[in-house]
Amino acid sequence: MILLLTAFVIALTLGLLAQDDPGYVLISRWPYEVEISLALLLAISIFGVVGIYFLVRSILRIFRTPSDIRSWQLAREHRRADDATLSGYALLIEGEWEESEALLIVGLGKGSTPLLQYLGAAYAAQQRGDFENRDQYLLEARSQSPEHLTAIEITRARLLERAGQIDEARGVLEDLYEQGIRHGAVQMMLIDALRQQEDWPALEKLMQKNREMKQLSHTERVSLRQEIQMHRLTGHDDPQTAWRRLGRRDRKNPVLQAAHARALIDAGQSDIAEKFLRKCINRKWDGELVRLYGCVRSERIDEQLQRAEHWRLGHQDDPYLLMTLARLNIENSNRQKAKELVLKAIQMGGTKESYLELGLLLESLGESDKALQCYRRGLQIEETNRLNKMPSGLPVKTGELVPVISSSAR
Numbered sequence: 001m002i003l004l005l006t007a008f009v010i011a012l013t014l015g016l017l018a019q020d021d022p023g024y025v026l027i028s029r030w031p032y033e034v035e036i037s038l039a040l041l042l043a044i045s046i047f048g049v050v051g052i053y054f055l056v057r058s059i060l061r062i063f064r065t066p067s068d069i070r071s072w073q074l075a076r077e078h079r080r081a082d083d084a085t086l087s088g089y090a091l092l093i094e095g096e097w098e099e100s101e102a103l104l105i106v107g108l109g110k111g112s113t114p115l116l117q118y119l120g121a122a123y124a125a126q127q128r129g130d131f132e133n134r135d136q137y138l139l140e141a142r143s144q145s146p147e148h149l150t151a152i153e154i155t156r157a158r159l160l161e162r163a164g165q166i167d168e169a170r171g172v173l174e175d176l177y178e179q180g181i182r183h184g185a186v187q188m189m190l191i192d193a194l195r196q197q198e199d200w201p202a203l204e205k206l207m208q209k210n211r212e213m214k215q216l217s218h219t220e221r222v223s224l225r226q227e228i229q230m231h232r233l234t235g236h237d238d239p240q241t242a243w244r245r246l247g248r249r250d251r252k253n254p255v256l257q258a259a260h261a262r263a264l265i266d267a268g269q270s271d272i273a274e275k276f277l278r279k280c281i282n283r284k285w286d287g288e289l290v291r292l293y294g295c296v297r298s299e300r301i302d303e304q305l306q307r308a309e310h311w312r313l314g315h316q317d318d319p320y321l322l323m324t325l326a327r328l329n330i331e332n333s334n335r336q337k338a339k340e341l342v343l344k345a346i347q348m349g350g351t352k353e354s355y356l357e358l359g360l361l362l363e364s365l366g367e368s369d370k371a372l373q374c375y376r377r378g379l380q381i382e383e384t385n386r387l388n389k390m391p392s393g394l395p396v397k398t399g400e401l402v403p404v405i406s407s408s409a410r
Contacts, residue, residue: 080106082112084104087103088102088104088120089104092104092120097124100124104117109144114144119152119155122137154176154183154186161189170194173193188216230255234262239260239269240264257277258289261292264276265292274293274296274298277289277292277293278307285315287320291320291323294308301332302332304328308321308325308328322341322348323357326345335361342358343358352378355374356374356378358374359373
């Protein structure tokens with residue numbers, strides 16, 4: 001249309017210019033002669049060129065019609081696939097797995113985001129428990145989008161882990177790691193897989209190979225290293241050999257000290273455990289170490305009890321020490337004294353452990369009703385902590401368990 005208007009304007013301009021002197025053109029070809037004004041010839045030439053242009057364009061259009069139809073059909077399929085992908089992901093978020101998968105596989109691979117279609121369909125298939133289709137979708141995603149192979153493999157590992165296929169997930173992550181792909185997601189997932197398998201030697205080897213672990217914060221690295229060392233201590237046949245292999249700085253860590261003490265106790269080396277805990281506590285007071293001291297049954301229980309009593313001079317109301325003294329008094333056959341100490345510990349902030357300990361003590365003394373109260377209170381504390389995520393200790397309210405029991409203890 002613009003071309004025709006342009007030609008018309010040019011012809012009109014030429015006509016106006018030719019009003020005074022139109023000129024002429026003589027075309028002679030024996031036996032004919034044609035004489036025509038110059039302006040008219042130019043106008044005819046312009047319209048002729050425009051006409052030829054539209055004629056050629058129409059002919060080419062006819063020949064290109066099948067190709068245009070195919071392009072239109074492909075564009076329509078792409079739009080349908082994109083619309084289906086959006087709807088499928090909406091259903092995926094809503095948890096409608098079957099409907100979501102059905103939409104995501106509409107025109108699979110034909111939309112503008114084929115990778116999202118395959119990964120979404122794989123997730124929906126797994127949620128339905130159809131692992132065969134899940135693996136097929138992931139395989140097709142690899143062939144269709146090789147440039148996003150890392151993302152596909154990470155997704156595959158996540159799906160395998162969620163499906164409980166930890167061995168397979170670990171294999172995928174280790175392959176990525178060996179290929180030099182060490183993104184934060186790969187590192188964290190591999191660490192989690194090794195943790196779930198409790199393969200502490202492999203996890204320790206991984207940490208040694210990659211001491212920096214830049215994707216982990218300093219706190220996370222320290223915590224992970226400490227966890228590995230704890231399992232090394234508790235899983236060794238000779239606790240003392242494992243302890244000597246630790247560095248000097250690590251041997252001052254109360255958490256590792258507690259792990260070593262538990263290993264000694266489990267190995268039946270009670271006297272060594274008592275001596276070790278006593279030295280650690282004298283150097284630096286720690287509630288968990290004090291608690292463990294009450295779990296040691298050395299051959300000289302009287303001396304052990306005297307040492308614990310001496311600590312009470314500087315830690316009069318420490319609930320851990322009170323529970324330790326109660327246990328040692330029970331071992332020394334002084335149940336009444338143990339009962340008083342447990343009650344005192346509960347008054348300082350009762351825990352599930354202290355209530356259960358008191359319940360067992362009361363039951364051994366024949367006070368079954370009061371023991372049942374203690375068990376019930378201990379379970380209430382556990383349930384409250386689980387629901388509200390509160391600290392383990394709960395204050396005892398007036399008129400509850402402790403006043404009732406303590407009144408009979410006098």
